[in-house]
Amino acid sequence: MSQGSESFISHFSDLTLADRLTVGGKSASLGELTRAGVAVPPGFAVTTCAFETFLSQSDPHGEIRSEVAALDSGDTNLVSVASARIRQRVCDMPMPADIADEICSNYRSMARNGSGAAVAVRSSATCEDSETASFAGLQDTYLWVRGEEQLLDQVRACWASLYNSESITYRQRLDLPEKQISMAVVVQQMVDAVCAGVMFTRSPTTGDKSVIVIEGSWGLGSSLVSGEVTPDHFVVNKVTGEIMTRNISPKELEHVPDPSGSGVLERLVDEERRSVPCLSDDTLGRLWRIGRKVEEHYGSPQDIEWAVPRDKSEETVYLLQSRPETVWASRQKEPAAKPTDKAFEHVLNMMGGKKR
Amino acid sequence: MNKKTSANPFPLPSEIESVPGTEGWEEMYPYFSRVQAGDDKIFWFYNSMHFSEPLPAFDALTAEVPYTAMGASTTRIFAFPATYGVEHRIINGRVYITAHAVTDPDEIARRTEVFNKRAAHYFENWDELYEKWHKKMLGLIEEVKGIEVPALSEFDDESVVLEARGIGQNHFVREGYHHCINLFSKMWHHHFEFLMLGYGAYMVFFQFCKKAFPEIPDQMVARMVAGIDLLMFQADDKLKILAHRAVEVGIEASFVDGADPKVVLKEIESAGDKGKKWLKTFAEVRDPWFNISVGDGFYHYHRSWDDDLTVPFSAVSHYVDMIKAGEDIERKTDELRKERKRIADEYRDLIDNDEERAAFDQMLGLCHRVFPYVEDHKFYCEHWFTTSFYAKIREFGDLLVREGILKDREDIFQLTHLEVEEALVDTMLAWAAGSKPIGASHWQPIVDKRRAILAKFADWDAPIAIGPMPEHLEDPAVQMLWGITSETLESWSMHPDEVNEKEIHGFAASPGVVEGIARVLKNVNDIGQVREGDILVSPVTTPSWGPVFPKIKAAVSDIGGTMSHAAIVAREYGMPAVVGTGRATKRITTGQRLRVDGDNGIVTILD
Numbered sequence: 001m002s003q004g005s006e007s008f009i010s011h012f013s014d015l016t017l018a019d020r021l022t023v024g025g026k027s028a029s030l031g032e033l034t035r036a037g038v039a040v041p042p043g044f045a046v047t048t049c050a051f052e053t054f055l056s057q058s059d060p061h062g063e064i065r066s067e068v069a070a071l072d073s074g075d076t077n078l079v080s081v082a083s084a085r086i087r088q089r090v091c092d093m094p095m096p097a098d099i100a101d102e103i104c105s106n107y108r109s110m111a112r113n114g115s116g117a118a119v120a121v122r123s124s125a126t127c128e129d130s131e132t133a134s135f136a137g138l139q140d141t142y143l144w145v146r147g148e149e150q151l152l153d154q155v156r157a158c159w160a161s162l163y164n165s166e167s168i169t170y171r172q173r174l175d176l177p178e179k180q181i182s183m184a185v186v187v188q189q190m191v192d193a194v195c196a197g198v199m200f201t202r203s204p205t206t207g208d209k210s211v212i213v214i215e216g217s218w219g220l221g222s223s224l225v226s227g228e229v230t231p232d233h234f235v236v237n238k239v240t241g242e243i244m245t246r247n248i249s250p251k252e253l254e255h256v257p258d259p260s261g262s263g264v265l266e267r268l269v270d271e272e273r274r275s276v277p278c279l280s281d282d283t284l285g286r287l288w289r290i291g292r293k294v295e296e297h298y299g300s301p302q303d304i305e306w307a308v309p310r311d312k313s314e315e316t317v318y319l320l321q322s323r324p325e326t327v328w329a330s331r332q333k334e335p336a337a338k339p340t341d342k343a344f345e346h347v348l349n350m351m352g353g354k355k356r
Numbered sequence: 357m358n359k360k361t362s363a364n365p366f367p368l369p370s371e372i373e374s375v376p377g378t379e380g381w382e383e384m385y386p387y388f389s390r391v392q393a394g395d396d397k398i399f400w401f402y403n404s405m406h407f408s409e410p411l412p413a414f415d416a417l418t419a420e421v422p423y424t425a426m427g428a429s430t431t432r433i434f435a436f437p438a439t440y441g442v443e444h445r446i447i448n449g450r451v452y453i454t455a456h457a458v459t460d461p462d463e464i465a466r467r468t469e470v471f472n473k474r475a476a477h478y479f480e481n482w483d484e485l486y487e488k489w490h491k492k493m494l495g496l497i498e499e500v501k502g503i504e505v506p507a508l509s510e511f512d513d514e515s516v517v518l519e520a521r522g523i524g525q526n527h528f529v530r531e532g533y534h535h536c537i538n539l540f541s542k543m544w545h546h547h548f549e550f551l552m553l554g555y556g557a558y559m560v561f562f563q564f565c566k567k568a569f570p571e572i573p574d575q576m577v578a579r580m581v582a583g584i585d586l587l588m589f590q591a592d593d594k595l596k597i598l599a600h601r602a603v604e605v606g607i608e609a610s611f612v613d614g615a616d617p618k619v620v621l622k623e624i625e626s627a628g629d630k631g632k633k634w635l636k637t638f639a640e641v642r643d644p645w646f647n648i649s650v651g652d653g654f655y656h657y658h659r660s661w662d663d664d665l666t667v668p669f670s671a672v673s674h675y676v677d678m679i680k681a682g683e684d685i686e687r688k689t690d691e692l693r694k695e696r697k698r699i700a701d702e703y704r705d706l707i708d709n710d711e712e713r714a715a716f717d718q719m720l721g722l723c724h725r726v727f728p729y730v731e732d733h734k735f736y737c738e739h740w741f742t743t744s745f746y747a748k749i750r751e752f753g754d755l756l757v758r759e760g761i762l763k764d765r766e767d768i769f770q771l772t773h774l775e776v777e778e779a780l781v782d783t784m785l786a787w788a789a790g791s792k793p794i795g796a797s798h799w800q801p802i803v804d805k806r807r808a809i810l811a812k813f814a815d816w817d818a819p820i821a822i823g824p825m826p827e828h829l830e831d832p833a834v835q836m837l838w839g840i841t842s843e844t845l846e847s848w849s850m851h852p853d854e855v856n857e858k859e860i861h862g863f864a865a866s867p868g869v870v871e872g873i874a875r876v877l878k879n880v881n882d883i884g885q886v887r888e889g890d891i892l893v894s895p896v897t898t899p900s901w902g903p904v905f906p907k908i909k910a911a912v913s914d915i916g917g918t919m920s921h922a923a924i925v926a927r928e929y930g931m932p933a934v935v936g937t938g939r940a941t942k943r944i945t946t947g948q949r950l951r952v953d954g955d956n957g958i959v960t961i962l963d
Contacts, residue, residue, distance in 0.1 A: 206570035209706045235571065239702040242867045244573060244955050336567035337715035343722040344479035346715070347556040350563065351475070351832060352437045352468040 008050040008102045012043060022047050024124025024184035029322055036297040038290060039316045043119065043188030044106050048126060050099045051159055051183045058093035065178050068163065073172040076165070083165040090160035095152055103155060103187070104148045110189055118146045118190040118257065120320075123158040126182045127171060140164075143222060144190055146262040151187065158185045191318050192257055193307035195278035196221035197231055200325060201238065201291045202301035207328035209301060211244065212236045212291045216278045218269050219254030221305055221320070228266075229253050232278050241288045243281065250274045283308060286317050294322050301325040365849035366821045368396040375448050375816050378809045384413040386420065386772065389446040399823040400445060400452040404938045405838055406654050408895050408914045410449025410813035413806060414749070414769040414776065417540070418654045419444050419451045425544035430552055430833055434478075435470040439833045449813035452822060455831040478553055479722075485550070486729055492546060493736040500539045500744050503532045505751040508759065508787045526784035533752055533780055537773060540745050547737045554730040555836035561719040568707060568716070573955070574918045575865055575927065580700040581723045582924050584693050587735040591648050592902040594641040595668055596685050599675030601637045605630045608680070611673035614884045617665035644740060650880040652896050652915070653738025656769045660743035666881045671903030678906065685906075692928065752780065759783040761795035762803065770803040820848050820938060839863065839917045839936070857961075860944070862912070862937035864957035865923035870932055871962065872909045874948045876941055891952055893944050897922030897935070905929050910952040912940045912959050926954075934959050 010023055015031020023031070027045035034040045055064070064086055071079055110117040122141040140161035142154040161167065162183040171181060197216030202209045215231040217224045224231045229252065235245035251274050258265045279287070287306060295302050305321040340346055369391045374381060382390050403419075411419065427441020440456040458464050478485060506525040515521065558581060565577045602608040607630050610623045624631040642662060650667055651658025661668045678685050700720060707713045753765030761779050762768060768776060779795050786793040829842045847861065875890035877883065883904045886892060892908045894901065896915040902925060905911070911926050916935035926933035932954025934940075940959060944950065949962040 203571055208569050208571040209708075210569040210703060211571045237573070237576070237867075238706070239576075239699055242955075244571070244867065246869075333709075335709045335712035335715070337564050337719070338711045339714035339718055342476075342479075343718035344476065344557070346560045346564075346719055346722070347479070347553065348468075348472050348475060350560045351471060351556060352464070 007047055008053070008099050009106050010045045010047055012040060012045070015045065021126055021182075022049060022184070024048065024126050024182075024186075025323070026122060026124035026321060027184055027186050028124075030186065030188070032297070033294065033319055033322055036294065038294060039318050041120075041189040041191050041318050041320065042110065043186060045124065046099075046103060046155055046185040046187065048182035048184045050103075051185075054093065054096055054099060054159065057096055064089070064163070068168055069178040071168065071172070073169045076169075079168055080165045083163050083168060086163040087160040090163065091156055093156075095156060100152055103152065107148060107151055107187065115261075116146050116148070118144050118262065119151065120186070120188045120190050121145050121151065121154040121158060122186040122188070123161050124184040124186050125162060125167075126180070126184070127174075127176055143220065143264050144257050144262055150262065155185050155187070159183050188320075190257070191307040191320070192310045193220050194310040195219065196305070196307035196320075197224050197278075199287055199291050199304040199306055200301070201295040201304070202325055202328060203235070204325075204327070207331070207333070210238050212238050212288055214279070214284065214287055214291075216306075217251045217254065218273065218278055219256050220264060221307060222264065223253055223255045223266070225305075234279065234284055236284060236288045236291075238288075238292065241285055243284055246277065248275060248277050251278065279308075283317065290317060290319065294319070298322070298324065300329065364824055366399075366823060366825060367819055368824075369398075369400065369445065369447065369452075369822050370396050372447055372819070372822065375812050378448070378812050381449070381809050381813075384449075384772065384806055384809070385411070385416045385446045386774075389416065389419070389444060391445055391447060395445065396823060398454050399821065399826045399829075400454045401821040401838075401840060402818050402938070403444075403451045403453050403838070404818070404820075405915050405917070405936065406652065407451040409655065410810050410816075411446060411451065412656065412769045412810060413772045415655055416446060417537075417773045419446065421541050421544045422547070423453075425541065426548050426552075426833070428545060429548040434474050434552070435467045436552065436832065437464045437468040437471050439831050442833070447822075448816050448818065449810065450816070450818040454823075455834045457831040475553055475556075478550065482550075482725060482729075489546060489549060489729075490736075493543070493741070496539055496543050496546070497736070497741050497744055500536060500741065500748055503535050503539075503748055504528065505532055505748070505755055508755065508783060524788070526787045529755070529780050529784050530777065533777060536745060536748050536752075540741075543737055543741045543745075547733060550726070550729045551733065552833065552836065554726040556832070557719070557722045557726045558730065559832070559836050561723050564715065564719055565703075568712060569703065572703075573864060573867065575867065575923065576699070576703075578918045578923065579927060580696065580703065580720060581727055582696070582927075583727055583731050584689050584696065586924075587732045588648075588902075588921060589687060591645045591735075592671075593687065594645040595671045595903065596675050597641060598634075598638060598668075599672045599679055599685070601634055602672065602676055603679050605633045607631055607634050608676045611669065611676045613670060613673045613677075615669070615673070617669045620669055621665075647740040647743055648735075649739045649743050653734070653742040656746045656749070657766075658743075659746075660739070663743070663747070664881065667883065667903075670884050674903050674906070687928070749776075752776065755783065756780070756795075759786065759793050759795075761793050761799055763800060767799075767803045770806045771799065775799075817939070817942070821845070825849055857943070860912075860934075860937045860940050860959040860961075862934040862940070862957050862959065863916070863918050863923075864954055865916070865918050865920070865935040866911075866926035866931060866933035866954045868910075868930070868932035869951065869953045869955065870910050871949060871951045874912075874944050874946055874950050875908075876944055876946045878941060891950050893940050893950075894922075895941050897925070901925075905931075910950075910954070911935075912937060912944070912950070912952060914938055914941055 012031045012034040015023055015028055016035060017028050017032045020028040023045040030040050071082055073079055120141065120143050140158050145151055145154050195216050195218050200213045203211050203213055214234040214236060215224060217229045217231040223229045230249040232249055233247040234243060236243050251269055253266055254269050255264050255266055294304060302322045303325050304319055307318050307320055423442050423444055430436040431440040438458050440458060442453050442455050444451055444453045458467065506528045508525065512525050562577050565572050602611060607624055607627050610620050624634055646660060646662035646668060648661050649658045675685050704713060704716055707716060749768060750765050753768035756762040756768060756779055757765055761782060771779060779799060782793040782795040825845060829845055834840050872889060872891045874893050875886050876893045878895060880901055886904050886907050888907050889909050891910045891912065892904060893912045897911060897913045905925050910931050911922050911933040913922050913935045914937055916922050920935055922933055922935050932952045934952055934954060934957050937959065944961060951960040951962055
């Protein structure tokens, strides 16, 4: 891998999916979305080049990778002990000064009103979010990170999360060669979300590609992703945008930024707001359009995370992530029908009770 | 609520009691329509789609004849593999039916062989045969209108002698009457000539869509198939032409909402040249476009626009108001066509398998070919022919009034069609004998009694189904015509109608959810009462109701499926609709606040 200092950082607007090897799946996808004209909170990627530089300085002989590659993933105890040790080692390794400088100067340029920006720091492995493997939730995400020191710590923590035991086991199961696995990190402006959630551009329950399923809850999306809240559930017709189903749930909890300036706080939602739909028909319509656009851009159904900013002056919905849907995509489906010699033979077959 | 598993959710036929004060009602209907020993073992459902109100004695013909013709088509003519025909019973004036499915695989195989050859002939020659059908139907309409009801004049016409015809005019009383009934029967046979095959094409596409897109709403399939240039829409377009013409020639002031049509016509007639110009246009569109029934062709009192101009004139005045307000009243057929194509194309693009896409193309193509018949046959059969038929029966009613047997021409419909023949024979005999018919004292008390019975029947809450709940209900005819499947039964048994007084279930016919004030109209002649923003609740929505749609916010009907007129029109206007509720007009009263959920087919009374 090249080690030019200018490639420690890449801005979203310069990235496409083709850059996955240098910035990981998540950053590449955010770059791709930005270029497709979808609103994505601004930010940058700490490239795999930064990670490789960091690793080669403290582990010049590649001991970590050799050890992981040699692990027997069937032995959970062994993996978990080794994983903890390796992660600790990564966290203790010093951050090279040139990398730290570049991260910090880019972070400073994100600041608004003089105070340090609140950012999300998310791992972006080179093997994740591909069509065949989502690696969903296997690596770490840190929300509402503020200040340079904290930022650098969390970047390192993301690097270390490449050696989570779940992550190691997962890629061994998929037979991914350890040498090709690298880690980039996304540093992205936090959205103070009034509500947030997920959107699937095909039904997760039936695989139907003609619907878009949207789930949302009050506050940051983390309450929904972690399963602490039963979200509002909407099914929108992909073709017409008509809202086909609305299941409004009592949303008792929400995650909001800690008033201290960094970190996330969990709090009870006011009684009167719990059973109010977290999305208006207008916003659902906006999400529907975005879902169609993103799916069309990628050419396949997507699994999307979105957030609506609390600041009402921003008439936008941000996408925090989009990755290919993998569950239904990997299933072989029998065609609902095959063509017949003459069109009316379909009717004859049905009437004769011939089941296809 | 808990699903009942032990007890049958529906009453048995033998458990149903006559409505108090209607004892002896059975004699109003043919013996074969009465509950028989053994009927308790059979599952029957209330055909509320066609018979939302109690049947007058004569109108029982509209159950007997269609079932004769439908079963002929499915059981004997085409030999549909998995279905025979339908049997019916009349209970407290309501029609209950049961379908006879074919379940023996050998029998199905034998019928399939016959069916495939015969159905293929119709599908392969569809356009040509449909063209012929069209001519046959116009012929039947001409024929029924042309039947002469003898005047029973003092002396027969001289020509009977001079041309040596030798047959007295009293003979033609019965011959003409038989002719009417025979033509009615022929019309119904032709009604089913293509229908089941047409619905079959729709059903096969429907099932395909449900498999390829498990969450697709029924009405989305309907939207891809529904025609744009339906005759029913054309009738409404003619009213718009009349409205434009009125404004053009300057007689629009005569069209006041709620005005008596006779007064309106008189005013126009006295308006000189302007009036003449409009009347000329009126004469041009009146035949055939005013042969629209205000109902669905099953009750004698559903008259045509031509019989009673209240409905079309009220619509014209509404359109006049819209034109004067600068509104565009034209249907955007090009846009509708484009949107239909866009929806179908997008669903097509969502299919990721070439073979499946080819099958989609074949099925949708077939639907578009057969659907003009499915949608337009009603105009000829249930509307034009049937209103002409009833008009002719009224002429026989006039004869019975002239001969002193009945007091009012409408009384004829309180007699069964066989009893009418008896009464007519009475006049034939009396004319021959030079005496007076003796039927007055016989029939008039019967007419009065039956009117009273019908009034009592009207309030009866007919159970949605009776008899033991079947394990499966897979009859294709029932599924195609009534949209009833095993799942429907499941939901019926889960929502016995009395359980939740506030919720009424029907078909989700047009998407969206709105709340508003109910306007319950039992009769289309009352459409003048509808106010801007009302939710229309009506027994049935036929093209006669078309003009009310620009005013309303949502539509709810007792009768109809996702391909019904109300459903099609509501989708075009983009308003929620729930149809086929069975009894919305009974449960809802004008002024109540409703929520209409057109996505799930639920109407909730909010008050």
